[in-house]
Amino acid sequence: MTGDDSSRAVLDKAARENFPVAPVFLPRAWRQDLMAVYGFARLVDDIGDGDLANGGRDDAVRLGLSAEDAGDRTAMLDAFEADLRRVFDGGTPGHPLLLALRPTVRRHRLTPEPFLGLIGANRQDQHVTRYATYEDLLAYCELSANPVGRLVLSITGTSTPERIRRSDAVCTALQIVEHLQDVAEDLGRDRIYLPAADMKRFAVEEADLAAPSANSRVRELVAFEAGRARDLLDEGTPLVGSVRGRLRLLLAGFVGGGRAALKAVESAGHDVLAGSPKATKPGLLREVGSTLRREG
Numbered sequence: 238m239t240g241d242d243s244s245r246a247v248l249d250k251a252a253r254e255n256f257p258v259a260p261v262f263l264p265r266a267w268r269q270d271l272m273a274v275y276g277f278a279r280l281v282d283d284i285g286d287g288d289l290a291n292g293g294r295d296d297a298v299r300l301g302l303s304a305e306d307a308g309d310r311t312a313m314l315d316a317f318e319a320d321l322r323r324v325f326d327g328g329t330p331g332h333p334l335l336l337a338l339r340p341t342v343r344r345h346r347l348t349p350e351p352f353l354g355l356i357g358a359n360r361q362d363q364h365v366t367r368y369a370t371y372e373d374l375l376a377y378c379e380l381s382a383n384p385v386g387r388l389v390l391s392i393t394g395t396s397t398p399e400r401i402r403r404s405d406a407v408c409t410a411l412q413i414v415e416h417l418q419d420v421a422e423d424l425g426r427d428r429i430y431l432p433a434a435d436m437k438r439f440a441v442e443e444a445d446l447a448a449p450s451a452n453s454r455v456r457e458l459v460a461f462e463a464g465r466a467r468d469l470l471d472e473g474t475p476l477v478g479s480v481r482g483r484l485r486l487l488l489a490g491f492v493g494g495g496r497a498a499l500k501a502v503e504s505a506g507h508d509v510l511a512g513s514p515k516a517t518k519p520g521l522l523r524e525v526g527s528t529l530r531r532e533g
Contacts, residue, residue, distance in 0.1 A: 260490065263483055270341040270392045276334040277321075278355055278385055284313045285359030286426065299332045311363055318356050325349050345392050351384030366428045371465070374432055375409060382412035386491075393484050400480075406473030407491055413466040414498045417459055418513045420446055431458060448510055456507040463499055463507065470495050478532030486529070493525030500524070 263271070280296075283289050289296050293307035300316035307313065323330040324339045341347065358381035368374045386404035390396035416423065416430035423430060424446050436442070439458040446455065470492060477488045497516035505514040516524075 260487065263487060267392065270344070271389065273334075273338045273341040274385070274388050274392070277338050277352060280332075280334050281314070281317060281355050281359050284317060285310060285362050296332065301331055311360070314356055314360055314363075318353070321349070321352055321356070341392070345394075347388065347391055351388050354380045354384040362428065367433060368430060369433050371432045371435065374413075374430060377430075378409040378412045379405075382408040389487075393480075395480055395484060400476055403473045403476035403479070406469045407476060407488075407495065408473075410466045410469035410473065411491065411495045413462060413469070414495050414502070417462055417466070417502055417509055418498065418515070420459075420509045422513065431462065435461065446510065450511045451508040455510065459502065459507040459509055463502055466495070467499055470499075474528060474532060477528055485532075486525075489525050489528040489532070490521075493523075493528045494521055496524040496528070497521040 261268070284293070284296070287293070287308070287310060289307070293313065294304035297304055297307040297313060297316075300313065300320050302312060302316050306316075317332070320330045320332050320335050322328075324335055324342055330336050330339065358377060361377065361380065365377075368377065383405045386408040387396070387401055390400055390404060413430075420429075420431065424443075429436075429443065429446065431441070431446075435458060439454050439461065441454050441458050445452060448455075451459065474492050477485055477492055480488060494516065497520040498514070500520055501514040501516045502509060505511070
């Protein structure tokens with residue numbers, strides 16, 4: 238697999254997200270910039286999760302490491318950060334997805350901080366595998382999710398303090414929903430994003446999460462966390478009504494995607510262990526339409 242093929246494999250994952258990443262109704266320049274940011278975010282997650290194509294050997298070489306270093310996630314993240322800094326200091330990055338990001342950074346005068354936050358979240362994943370409290374999880378989402386929404390606002394020229402606050406709520410909600418969908422998958426990586434304090438409250442043990450299906454206590458816990466995500470979506474939804482045109486439709490897609498995913502979790506009886514509940518396309522479209530009517 239060539240470097241270009243491995244980059245395409247990363248970008249192709251956009252179709253499997255809970256929300257539309259860069260839909261065709263957006264201006265071409267926006268789509269290119271959003272896909273450049275998505276490519277960065279998806280790649281850093283794949284490095285942190287060990288999910289790179291060809292075992293990450295091609296990517297390791299692109300980042301100036303040896304192919305044998307591909308299995309060292311911390312070394313890969315360090316090399317990725319060094320390559321990212323070339324985007325901002327006038328150098329030439331070695332990875333094609335960072336090379337594609339460079340025009341976007343220059344065009345919108347983006348700062349390194351959101352990108353470094355995403356790398357920091359994946360570094361944290363290498364040594365923090367449990368979260369004691371909901372507040373600890375929110376702090377993680379500040380790194381792992383919120384930078385993406387802030388970058389969308391920067392790219393579209395609509396960033397204000399109030400919109401950033403609403404965007405953070407939406408992005409954190411989307412991250413929590415994804416964690417709920419992927420409880421079993423995350424446990425396979427020895428990660429649990431359900432706060433330990435909440436697990437204790439609902440008398441859920443780690444062994445319960447390894448079962449082939451969720452017992453009543455796990456379902457109650459998932460329903461509780463889903464309610465928190467829904468409250469965050471409600472807090473962030475006015476962001477949609479604060480903008481106009483095609484951006485409004487894009488943001489409604491983000492919010493509607495989160496709501497549709499929550500409906501899928503609810504429809505599964507909050508059993509997220511038997512399989513990862515995913516929203517259907519009709520379900521997504523219904524929630525997007527509902528969001529637009531609510532914020533019209």
